[in-house]
Amino acid sequence: MNIRTICLAILAHGEASGYDLKKHWEDGPFFHLGGASFGSIYPALARLEQEGLVASREETQPGKPPRRVYSLTAAGSKAFIEDMSAAPEPDVFRSHFGIIALCAPFLSRETVARAIDERLAQQRAEVSTLEPLVESERHSTSGWLVDWGVTQFKNEIAFIEKNRSRLEALAGTAKPGEHLPVCALHDTDTQTAAE
Amino acid sequence: MNIRTICLAILAHGEASGYDLKKHWEDGPFFHLGGASFGSIYPALARLEQEGLVASREETQPGKPPRRVYSLTAAGSKAFIEDMSAAPEPDVFRSHFGIIALCAPFLSRETVARAIDERLAQQRAEVSTLEPLVESERHSTSGWLVDWGVTQFKNEIAFIEKNRSRLEALAGTAKPGEHLPVCALHDTDTQTAAE
DNA sequence: GTCGTCATGTAATTCGTTACATGATTTT
DNA sequence: AAAATCATGTAACGAATTACATGACGAC
Structure with a gap:
């Protein structure tokens, strides 16, 4: 699950700026699914635009800096559906x-x-x-x-x-220096030592 | 949770070679917690040794290539306990x-x-x-x-x-081009549009 | 005779973060 | 007057992956 895919997924819900995307991740209830910094979002959007998967228009707003609003193109929509249909790598949680x-x-x-x-x-x-x-x-x-x-x-x-x-x-049951198997299953050391 | 910490955690259970560490992750039942390639394990071990957190000895074995066996030093043990005591960043699962x-x-x-x-x-x-x-x-x-x-x-x-x-x-309930909020909570677009 | 296991390591590349740079406007 | 919000972007850096390189031994 890379940033690119998450950008496509959020843009599938409707147009958004880079700033919006970050807010969806940071403030939204789904920050577990993502969390990304501007330093990765803006380059990702720029690359997606180069590839023709998203299109952007500049929106000037009074009293605020202009925002660049991105939306999926037809090709982007297709790429999104392909990404979602692809076989997922099993989730890894480094806990x-x-x-x-x-x-x-x-x-x-x-x-x-x-x-x-x-x-x-x-x-x-x-x-x-x-x-x-x-x-x-x-x-x-x-x-x-x-x-x-x-x-x-x-x-x-x-x-x-x-x-x-x-x-x-x-907690604390291992004596200092004691060797414990990480998991008894495939710990060949202990078996070898016991022979 | 970086590779360094996981190396320390596994070495806390007893000495192991870089090859062993990989097996613990790949074949063990705890691959959810890690999964790392040789390209990251060996440099990590080398750096840990440079920092004095692990020590290594070469073990020659008949009929097999020699293996470099790593074990925690006193400093490494301390670093491990510190790592474990540190406040964890909340788990992110990019699912x-x-x-x-x-x-x-x-x-x-x-x-x-x-x-x-x-x-x-x-x-x-x-x-x-x-x-x-x-x-x-x-x-x-x-x-x-x-x-x-x-x-x-x-x-x-x-x-x-x-x-x-x-x-x-x-599934399929959104009409093509339809704009749906990612989450109703903080979607200011829909509110602005409704005003 | 080729493939799998044991074993270590380097190099190129990818992916992402942090920090930096800029600047107007609104809130405190 | 300072800080937060809105808004975009670049540059330096770090962490990890993939692919590459090497080589012996045993199994099929």
Whole structure:
């Protein structure tokens, strides 16, 4: 999922300026899906225009700087649909919290407890951003996505609350210098060592 | 979450070569957390060694090329704990499926249906990778993470199965050229247009 | 005799971020 | 008077990927 595709996806909803695109990501409830800086948006739009996938017109507005408004061309629309139809690479979430959970035996109880608290706070914050939208977006385009998000975050919160003591109990259980397999499955070291 | 941190996290479990590190990511059940190529692992290890966070020794093995085995130094251990204690940036998942859900009105029913099927297949594949580990890893370091993953994936599958018709019903509902707000909340265009 | 595994590394390229540069207007 | 908002863009930099280069050994 590159910026180009996200630009096309947002422009499919209607024309927008580079500034608008950034606002959709930063202030919108879907910032999980993106988040991009001007330094990548403007060049991306310029390149899309060069490729003929978007067209732009300058819009002068009184009392404000002129804005360059982009919209999909027919070719852009086609490219967007092709992008959406392409087989997706599996989602990768490089999660700080996941690494902490994996490394709990090497970390102090306080570190683990704090990580759990922070994770819960973060997921709760996401829920309180999205939950008010469930009603207002029920019959809009984004209603489904809002529900998806709320459900995911709530489920994770429930899981962590239920299993936090089990994770905290793992904290600090590795003696200094102790060798633990990352995952017992494919750790050939331990097997070789045992032979 | 950069490669450096993941290297430290895996090396905290015990010494490993660059080749080992890659295997932990690619073949292990935790590839969601990472996935990195040799082109990034080897330079990362070299830099960590320069900084004094890891030490290496060459291990000659009969019939196989010699391997350079890395392990954390005291400074590396400290750096690892600091990295883990640092406040995490909120997880961002740039999800292809999420974008499709958001753009359903602009896509055909077939495209949306296929995307749903692919998503379900993908999440089910993750479950069948992780589920067999629930038992074997129950009392190991990674047990918690395995449970976390299984729960997350199963919950998402359940949600999609329950709500797929609702998403499919949205497909193709936008007329060509129609302007739809990405999210009703902060779409000033529609409000301005309505004034 | 070719392909897969073990093993390390470099170079070119892509993608994106941060910081910088500019400038009018409105709010505090 | 300072700060925030609207608005666009470039340049330097960083992080990671892909592709390339090398080479021995074992399996089929």
